[in-house]
Amino acid sequence: MLRVMQVGYGYWGANVARKLVASRMFELVYLVETDGGRRQEAEKKLAGSVRILDNYREALKTDIDAVVICTQTEYSYAIAMEALASGKHVFIEKPIATNVERTCRLIDRTREMGLVLHCDHLMVYNPVIKYIKKMTEDGEVGDIMYIDISRINLGPIRKDINAMLDLAVHDIAVIDYLMGGLDPEYLSACGRKLFGEKENITYLTMKCGDTLININSSWVSPVKVRRMVVAGSRRMLIFDDLKMDKLSIYNSGIDVEQGSEYGEYEYKTRVGDIFIPHIENVDSLQSSLEHFGECVLEGKESLSGPAQSLRVMKVLERAQKALDEAG
Ligand SMILES: NC(=O)c1ccc[n+]([C@@H]2O[C@H](COP(=O)([O-])OP(=O)(O)OC[C@H]3O[C@@H](n4cnc5c(N)ncnc54)[C@H](O)[C@@H]3O)[C@@H](O)[C@H]2O)c1
Incomplete structure (x- = not known):
């Protein structure tokens, strides 16, 4: 068992602690939280098995194997x-940092020390995303024409990072995973700071090879939407994470046929069957934690470790520059 300390027990940290306690791979030895109210909450939920502290420094000197960080990104x-x-x-909640420079420093220190650094890009471990990845690799989707993603909901309005760093980070990591690395040749972004100093709503558009990508991230939506459309030349997929049947595979598209004259083409609409595969519901956070644990035990690099985190952060930093330029 890996002995771990978790730092931060806010909204998300409570979920992470619950998974750590339930896992056979980890022993949650210390939980650190600076806020008294949240510490009391942790005492109620974790009393007995976990030592609850208000500072992590002393515990860093003990024989724990890993630290799971669930504080706000600024800390x-x-x-x-x-x-x-x-x-x-280190297991660190997404986003790995606020910029590329800090990400590189984390990576350099990780490599210097021969350790594992894993960023919780948990959608990369989602069973539906894994299914889509397999379909793309098997050629069932065809050439991906575009990917359109909406990850929108009402609050919370974070003050340390904007909606893009908070939400689009998941989507960029997923696209990076599906495409085997993301380095867009075109990128544009715009957003609005409706409440506070950071953008609460952003639109990010990229072009990567022949694939067009659009990501809408927002904390100012009346409803929660978690929807990804992957439009391939052979199949079109809709992943709706809020539905029971999360993935719908459409045998629909536009077929190009030779017209009557030489060099003339006709575009025929193809509306075919819709297939809903059965995909075993595996918890993404648990899979992300377990992947981290495996990497530590086997001494290998995480799928959402240094390499992916750096690619994702490079895209996010470019997007931030585009947001700033757009005003
Ligand atoms: N992977 C996901 O799907 C997902 C979902 C939600 C949030 N998150 C991430 O989780 C992190 C936390 O988000 P949240 O919504 O829980 O925020 P939050 O503000 O609710 O919780 C953060 C907690 O960390 C505590 N904290 C801050 N500094 C500390 C320190 N030095 N020592 C101990 N405790 C400290 C705060 O008191 C607070 O309770 C963020 O990085 C966020 O992006 C990830």
Whole structure:
């Protein structure tokens, strides 16, 4: 069992702690939370099995193997750097940092110390995304013409990062995974700071090879939407994460046929069957944690480790520049 310390027990940290306690791979030894109210909540939920602390520094000197960081992004970088310097493997909530420079420093320290750094791009571990990946690899989707994603909901309005860093990070990681690495040749973004200093709604558009990508991220939507359309030349897919049957595979598209004259083409609409595959519901957060655990035990690099985190952060930083330029 890997002995771990978790830092941060807010909204998301409570989920992470629950998974760690339930897992046979981890022993949650310490939980650190600076807020008194949240510490009391942790005492109620985890009393007995876990030591609840208000500071992580002393526990870093103990024999724990890893640190799981679930604080707000503005604090996670410093904690991760200290944990790595103390020889602890690090699981860090997304986004890995606020910019490329910090991401590179985390990666350099990880490599220097021979440790595992895993960013919780949990959608990469989602069973539907894995299914789509397999379909694309098997040629069932065909050439991907475009990917259109909406990840929108009403609040919470975060103050340390904008909606793109908070939400689009998942989508960029997923596209990076599906396409085997994302380095768009075209990128544009615009957004609005409706409430506070950071953009609460953003639109990010990219072109990668022949694939057009559009990602809408928002905390100012009346309804929650988690929807991804992958339009392939052979099949079109709709992944709706809020539905029971999450993936619909459409045998629909536009077929190109030779017209009556030489060099003339006709575009025929193809409306075919819709297939809904049965995909076993596996919890993505649990899979992400377990993948981290396996990487530590086997000494291998995480799928959402340094390489992917850097590619994702490079896209996010370019997108931030585009947002700033758009005004
Ligand atoms: N992977 C996902 O799908 C997902 C979903 C939601 C949030 N998140 C990420 O999880 C992280 C936390 O988000 P949240 O919504 O839980 O935020 P939150 O504000 O609810 O919780 C953060 C907690 O960290 C505590 N904290 C801050 N500094 C600390 C320190 N030095 N020591 C101990 N505790 C400290 C705060 O007191 C707070 O309780 C963010 O990085 C966010 O992006 C990930």
